[in-house]
Amino acid sequence: AQSVTQPDIHITVSEGASLELRCNYSYGATPYLFWYVQSPGQGLQLLLKYFSGDTLVQGIKGFEAEFKRSQSSFNLRKPSVHWSDAAEYFCAGSTGGFKTIFGAGTRLFVKA
């Protein structure tokens, strides 16, 4: 069955430190991959997406993600975290069947 897994329920990083959020997928073929961010009481905002081509994808707010086929991963990174990055992050995948499957999310806490 198709699935998207985010192994970390929550992560705490210090402000200014680097960040990596993990995402693994299980699909028959390479899916289209997305990262969304959700602040409390808000909807989801798209950070970046991967369809094909360059495996390092740049997004908004200084985020980037790297697609690694050999590891079935699409990890999200940011070199220096700001307090305003505290939120919940969702990885998602879709295929030609169109249905988007979301991971369970990783909540990011930022400490001063």
Place this chain on the structure above:
Amino acid sequence: EAGVAQSPRYKIIEKRQSVAFWCNPISGHATLYWYQQILGQGPKLLIQFQNNGVVDDSQLPKDRFSAERLKGVDSTLKIQPAKLEDSAVYLCASSDRVAGGRDTQYFGPGTRLTVL
């Protein structure tokens, strides 16, 4: 450009009551989605419309949930009767649909439903 609008933002009802949510997608977006997001989980697709036709409603509990999208624009999602396990945030999203699953979905703020 205005985003996806949803109302109400919050709703509290008792079990066995009915409730309806409204969504207005981004102008010109042909595809509209309703998701259910239970606390601590990622969004789960309930139903997907392409214009005013249903593309996928395989995960919609049809004995109590219904949705319509009249004239291919606004949409309503109804629950009747509500159960305790329906407590969740209901998210609406829309996209201008690029064929093959490459569509970028834009989400509204959601409606938080509490069933007592």
